Amino acid sequence: MPYPWISMTTDYGLVDPYVGICHGVIAGIAPDVKIIDITHGVPRQRIRQGAQTLARAVRYLPESVHLAVVDPGVGTDRRGVVVVTTTGLLVGPDNGLLAPAAEVLGGVVAAYELSAASYRLARVSATFHGRDIFAPAAAHLAAGVAPAEFGPQVFELVTLAAPKVTIGAGELATEVLRIDHYGNLVLAATRQDVRAADIGSQAIVRCPNSALSVRWANTFAGVSPGAGLLYVDSAGQLAIAINGGSAAEALQLNNEQENMVTITTTK
Amino acid sequence: MPYPWISMTTDYGLVDPYVGICHGVIAGIAPDVKIIDITHGVPRQRIRQGAQTLARAVRYLPESVHLAVVDPGVGTDRRGVVVVTTTGLLVGPDNGLLAPAAEVLGGVVAAYELSAASYRLARVSATFHGRDIFAPAAAHLAAGVAPAEFGPQVFELVTLAAPKVTIGAGELATEVLRIDHYGNLVLAATRQDVRAADIGSQAIVRCPNSALSVRWANTFAGVSPGAGLLYVDSAGQLAIAINGGSAAEALQLNNEQENMVTITTTK
Amino acid sequence: MPYPWISMTTDYGLVDPYVGICHGVIAGIAPDVKIIDITHGVPRQRIRQGAQTLARAVRYLPESVHLAVVDPGVGTDRRGVVVVTTTGLLVGPDNGLLAPAAEVLGGVVAAYELSAASYRLARVSATFHGRDIFAPAAAHLAAGVAPAEFGPQVFELVTLAAPKVTIGAGELATEVLRIDHYGNLVLAATRQDVRAADIGSQAIVRCPNSALSVRWANTFAGVSPGAGLLYVDSAGQLAIAINGGSAAEALQLNNEQENMVTITTTK
Numbered sequence: 084m085p086y087p088w089i090s091m092t093t094d095y096g097l098v099d100p101y102v103g104i105c106h107g108v109i110a111g112i113a114p115d116v117k118i119i120d121i122t123h124g125v126p127r128q129r130i131r132q133g134a135q136t137l138a139r140a141v142r143y144l145p146e147s148v149h150l151a152v153v154d155p156g157v158g159t160d161r162r163g164v165v166v167v168t169t170t171g172l173l174v175g176p177d178n179g180l181l182a183p184a185a186e187v188l189g190g191v192v193a194a195y196e197l198s199a200a201s202y203r204l205a206r207v208s209a210t211f212h213g214r215d216i217f218a219p220a221a222a223h224l225a226a227g228v229a230p231a232e233f234g235p236q237v238f239e240l241v242t243l244a245a246p247k248v249t250i251g252a253g254e255l256a257t258e259v260l261r262i263d264h265y266g267n268l269v270l271a272a273t274r275q276d277v278r279a280a281d282i283g284s285q286a287i288v289r290c291p292n293s294a295l296s297v298r299w300a301n302t303f304a305g306v307s308p309g310a311g312l313l314y315v316d317s318a319g320q321l322a323i324a325i326n327g328g329s330a331a332e333a334l335q336l337n338n339e340q341e342n343m344v345t346i347t348t349t350k
Numbered sequence: 351m352p353y354p355w356i357s358m359t360t361d362y363g364l365v366d367p368y369v370g371i372c373h374g375v376i377a378g379i380a381p382d383v384k385i386i387d388i389t390h391g392v393p394r395q396r397i398r399q400g401a402q403t404l405a406r407a408v409r410y411l412p413e414s415v416h417l418a419v420v421d422p423g424v425g426t427d428r429r430g431v432v433v434v435t436t437t438g439l440l441v442g443p444d445n446g447l448l449a450p451a452a453e454v455l456g457g458v459v460a461a462y463e464l465s466a467a468s469y470r471l472a473r474v475s476a477t478f479h480g481r482d483i484f485a486p487a488a489a490h491l492a493a494g495v496a497p498a499e500f501g502p503q504v505f506e507l508v509t510l511a512a513p514k515v516t517i518g519a520g521e522l523a524t525e526v527l528r529i530d531h532y533g534n535l536v537l538a539a540t541r542q543d544v545r546a547a548d549i550g551s552q553a554i555v556r557c558p559n560s561a562l563s564v565r566w567a568n569t570f571a572g573v574s575p576g577a578g579l580l581y582v583d584s585a586g587q588l589a590i591a592i593n594g595g596s597a598a599e600a601l602q603l604n605n606e607q608e609n610m611v612t613i614t615t616t617k
Numbered sequence: 618m619p620y621p622w623i624s625m626t627t628d629y630g631l632v633d634p635y636v637g638i639c640h641g642v643i644a645g646i647a648p649d650v651k652i653i654d655i656t657h658g659v660p661r662q663r664i665r666q667g668a669q670t671l672a673r674a675v676r677y678l679p680e681s682v683h684l685a686v687v688d689p690g691v692g693t694d695r696r697g698v699v700v701v702t703t704t705g706l707l708v709g710p711d712n713g714l715l716a717p718a719a720e721v722l723g724g725v726v727a728a729y730e731l732s733a734a735s736y737r738l739a740r741v742s743a744t745f746h747g748r749d750i751f752a753p754a755a756a757h758l759a760a761g762v763a764p765a766e767f768g769p770q771v772f773e774l775v776t777l778a779a780p781k782v783t784i785g786a787g788e789l790a791t792e793v794l795r796i797d798h799y800g801n802l803v804l805a806a807t808r809q810d811v812r813a814a815d816i817g818s819q820a821i822v823r824c825p826n827s828a829l830s831v832r833w834a835n836t837f838a839g840v841s842p843g844a845g846l847l848y849v850d851s852a853g854q855l856a857i858a859i860n861g862g863s864a865a866e867a868l869q870l871n872n873e874q875e876n877m878v879t880i881t882t883t884k
Contacts, residue, residue, distance in 0.1 A: 088644060096531035097364065097631065098391030100407035100860030103357065106386045107411030110355060114412070119644060121637030124630075127532060128594065140634035144641030144746065145648070155594060158569025209569040211584030214410065264630035292814060302692025302743040327662065327689060342668065363798035364631065365658030367674035370624065373653045374678030377622060381679070394799060395861065422861060425836025478851030481677065569857040 086172070086225040088147040089118050092137045093213065094125040095152070101211070105150075105218040108204070112222035115187050119144060126338045128155040130180050135269070138183035139170070139318045149184060150221040151175040158209040162214050163197035164237055165230045172230065174221045176212070179243035191240065198234035246271035247343065255280040259342040260320070266329025268336070268344065270321040277313075277321065283350025286313060287325055290344045292335045297323060297346075313346070332343055353439070353492040355383050355414040359404045360480065361392040362419070362538040367558075368478070372417075372485040375471070379489035387409060393605040395422040397447050398510055402536070406585045408438070416451060417488040418442040425476040430464035430483050430496045431504055439497065441488045443479070446510035456506065465501035475534050513538035514610065522547040527584035527587070533596025535603070535611065537588045544580075544588065550617025553580060555590055557611045559602045564590060580613070619708070620759040621650050622681040627747065628659040629686070639684075639752040640755045642738070653678060660872045662689040664714050665777055669794050669803070672717035675705070675851045683718060684755040685709040692743040697731035697750050698771055699764045706764065708726035708755045710746070713777035725774065732768035780805035781877065789814040793876040794854070800863025802870070802878070804855045811847075817884025819836070820847060822857055825880045826869045831857060831880075847880070858867065 088188050089109060095101040121140045125133040141149055154161075154176045156329055161272035166173040166181050169189025173181040174197070175321035182235060185191045197203075202223045207215040220233060246258040247270050257272035288295045288311065303326040306312045311330060316322040323330045323344070336342045356376060362368040367419060369390050389406045392400040400420035421428075421443045433440040433448050436456025440448040441464070451460045464470075464483055464541040469490045474482040487500060499512055513525040515538050524539035555562045555578070564578035570593040575581045578597060590597045590611070603609045623643060629635040643650060655674045659667040660695055660715040667687035688695075688710045700707040700715050703723025707715040708731070718727045731737075731750055736757045741749040741781050754767060780792040782805050791806035821843065822829045831845035840846045845864060850856040857864045857878070870876045 087648065089643070092637075093633070096391075098388060099528075100359070100388045100403050101528045101531075103359075103386055103388030104407050107357070107388075107407065110384070110386060111410075111412045114354065117644070119637055119640045121634045121641075122631060124632030136634050140638050140641065143638045143645075145645045156571070159571045173388045208584035210581075213586065261633075263633045264635075304690065304693045314744070317742035317748065363658075364656060366795075366797045367626070367655045367670050370626075370653055370655030370799075371677045374624070374674065376675075377651070377653060380622065423838065426838045428689050466797045475851035477848070481851065530732075 084113070084115055084225060085227045086146065087117060088145055089116050089221045089225050090121050090144055090147050090149045091118060091123070092121040092125065092133060092149070092151040093123045093128065093153065094127050094133060095123045095213070097123055101213065104214050108214055108218040109222040112219060113226040116225045119147070124244045125153050130155070130178055132338065134180050134183045134243060134263050137180070138187050141184045142187050142230065146171045146175060148172045148221045148225045150217055151180050152213040152217055154178065154179050154212065155210050162237065163212060164194050164240065165197060165220060165224060165233055166194045167192040167230050168239065172224055173264070174217055174224065176236065177241050179241050181280050182242045183241060193230065194237040194240055195230050196234035196237050197230060202233055227343050238313050248272045248276055250276055250280045253281055253348040255282060255346045256343060259316065259336065260346060262331045262336060262338050265324070266331035267316070268323040269316065270298065270323065272321050274315060274321055282346055282348045285350045287347050287349055288334065288344050289347065290336060290342065293333065295330060351380070351382055352494045353413065353415045354384055355412055356383050356488050356492050357388050357411055357414050357416045358385060358390070359388040359392065359400060359407070359416070359418040360390045360420065361400060362390045362396050362480070364390055367423040368480065371481050372593040375485040376480055376489040379486060383489065383492045386414070396420065397422070397445055399528050399605065401447050401450045401510060404447070405454050408451045409454050413438045415439045415441060415488045415492045417484055418447050419480040419484055420447050421445070423481060424479050429504065430479060431507065432462050432464060432487060432491060432500055433461045433507065434459040434497050439491055441484055441491065443515060444504065444508050446508050449507060449509050460497065461504040461507055462497050463501035463504050466499060469495065469500055515539045515543055517543055517547045520548055522549060522600065522613045523610060524613070526603065526611060529598045529603060529605050532591070533598035534583070535590040535597050536583060537590065539588055541582060541588055549613055549615045552617045554614050554616055555601065555611050556614065557601050557609065558601060560600065562597060562600050573614050618647070618759060619761045620647055620680065621651060622679055622684045623650050623755045623759050624678055624681050624683045625657070626655040626657050626659065626667060626674070626683070626685040627657045627687065628661050628663065628667060629657045631657055635747065638748050642748055642752040642755040646753060647760040650756065650759045653681070661689050661845045662687065664689070664712055666795050666872065667779060668714050668717045669713070672721050675676055676721050680705045682706045682708060682755045682759045684751055685714050686747040687714050688712070688746060691746050696771065697746060698728050698774065699731060699758060699767055700728045700774065701726040701764050706758055708758065709750055710777050711771065712776050716774060716776050727764065728771040728774055729764050730768035730771055733766060736762065736767055752791060772881055773878070782806045782810055784810055784814045787882040788814055788876060788878045789816060791880070793870065793878060796865045796870060796872050799858070800865035801850070802857040802864050803850060804857065808849060808855055816880055819884045821881050821883055822868065822878050823881065824870060824873045824876065825869050829857070829864060829866060829867050859866060
């Protein structure tokens with residue numbers, strides 16, 4: 084089997100049968116492929132967060148067909164695509180979801196539209212392309228069908244706007260890319276941005292309803308229990324946490340909307 | 351292996367070790383079988399929602415042993431059964447959970463009580479038959495034990511009362527079968543019922559605490575962002591949604607109780 | 618393959634890509650191993666609840682490498698270990714998480730520190746040892762690397778303080794070990810403790826904000842719908858439930874903090 088693994092990243096949640104149905108469709112087409120569920124907990128319809136999550140995970144998986152569906156445009160004329168990268172394939176809607184992962188996987192080699200009827204389910208619904216188009220495509224690709232068989236080449240993929248980061252003097256405003264299960268905030272700003280803004284070893288993080296004092300640290304235990312820290316997380320991204328607590332709770336932020344925070348030096 | 355796949359549908363949730371324990375029991379009996387988790391998020395003890403979920407999924411899976419447990423009567427004298435259908439087996443409590451899926455799979459060929467001690471765990475608890483009776487049965491069936499080996503034939507299976515639908519003139523009252531992760535409402539009424547009630551292209555959906563204007567559409571994008579729609583969903587069921595929003599939130603409904611809505615034509 | 622299965626028990630949740638990343642790391646090292654997810658829903662940083670959950674599950678799994686991570690001390694000098702038991706291996710932080718499961722698996726035969734760089738990822742982060750140290754160790758162990766290859770022998774493992782139980786005359790105070798998905802309370806006190814406290818067939822369960830009448834019963838159906846019961850659960854542990862309801866809701870308890878209840882006889 085050319086690709087023994089398919090990974091899956093969606094906003095389907097685990098309460099409905101949608102994920103199980105996709106697993107079933109894949110099993111029917113490629114019975115020996117193994118599925119690695121990256122997550123089905125991307126916040127509903129949040130493409131950017133799905134893209135972040137996928138990009139963060141793919142480097143740790145064996146060479147795979149990565150199937151991703153966060154698809155507010157299902158049923159419109161947005162395309163479905165397979166993206167060929169240096170180290171694996173990506174399958175999903177062409178709405179920006181796949182681009183950051185493609186970069187992590189070595190860059191886009193080619194992309195093709197998923198239009199061939201022979202690699203879709205016989206009946207394609209208007210609202211569940213994960214089941215009818217994307218899962219079948221991933222399974223056929225894993226089983227060895229060449230990407231170019233799926234449809235015409237796509238020369239320009241949709242990309243997302245860059246996340247918002249504003250660098251000031253002793254101050255930095257940044258979009259929060261993702262809040263994780265522990266309440267840690269993953270930021271769009273980088274360590275370089277922090278240096279450029281001349282943020283010192285201590286700072287205040289502010290958002291509309293709350294604020295949190297943080298210190299630079301390498302590990303959670305680098306600050307006292309209950310204290311805030313600014314650190315580079317396990318994926319190399321700038322992040323904010325509370326040792327033994329939840330920064331998201333302290334700052335009254337959640338994944339339901341886009342969040343911005345301001346970091347002001349106090350050293 | 352006669353059945354390479356076992357599917358699982360339960361209300362166990364994923365916070366406790368119950369699902370993992372069932373997977374472990376299956377692995378011990380049928381090491382090569384592959385498990386497809388349809389969902390473990392059926393609302394607690396809600397047999398009808400479990401039945402709906404299972405029936406919706408099975409047609410997309412390869413021929414399997416479908417293990418389902420939503421079992422408020424565990425420890426009483428309700429029977430456990432294996433149901434033989436035209437295209438696969440169903441295993442679970444005989445409380446109506448399996449009947450709609452059996453129909454989707456081509457209808458009941460025969461059913462047998464799960465009474466043989468040799469296909470249960472050595473010690474059967476009063477509260478966890480998923481682990482002690484149903485998972486072992488599914489594993490033995492997948493490994494090739496004939497359904498008739500499990501116990502006496504069952505000639506009448508328990509069925510659920512039909513869901514409530516009342517057709518009026520320009521008005522339709524219908525039970526909500528299931529609310530999904532996106533807040534979409536899957537209805538008991540069918541497209542035929544809507545025609546019979548003479549509901550036009552626009553309508554008001556009412557429930558005890560709220561109301562929502564809807565239009566007929568084929569896809570979410572068929573109405574403006576934030577607007578309500580009445581549509582036929584990806585499983586062919588009548589449903590209510592909001593484009594880019596949650597109909598359940600707008601109507602203040604959740605899966606914790608049974609819900610009825612009234613649809614009144616306004617065209 | 619010496620161990621065809623790896624089990625996983627963590628507090629990672631399923632919303633982030635952390636579990637999928639660990640699955641990916643394992644697949645890269647031991648492509649043929651099968652993973653049984655016991656749960657990733659251990660309450661965040663709650664070692665005792667993780668230990669309980671793991672100990673409850675392992676006896677039902679085939680002989681495996683059991684990987685468990687609930688790790689508030691990640692990045693400090695707490696050790697990572699592999700614990701050899703009579704019937705399987707345990708891998709995780711040496712913080713008490715593994716000890717109860719080791720006992721269930723027949724007792725500790727030997728333990729080794731996970732210090733060999735050759736069995737870690739090339740770059741070890743300060744905050745995600747599940748990915749960088751524990752998952753790779755589990756995969757190498759499943760593939761046949763001997764436990765002693767990982768580092769120096771550990772002669773004393775960290776253990777958790779015994780849970781709190783106080784036996785009085787007609788009264789018993791006990792820690793709640795775990796609240797499950799159904800709202801059932803699993804208690805630290807045993808049936809023997811109940812006898813020692815001379816609790817009769819009826820009792821009142823009290824906690825700071827509420828109280829519940831319970832009767833001894835063997836099954837949920839042994840009391841009327843909506844009534845409370847005291848019973849021995851499917852793992853042989855003393856537990857409190859409501860037939861068709863949630864004891865946790867009635868008693869206003871949740872898993873976010875440690876809970877104590879007092880049981881007073883009323884027979």
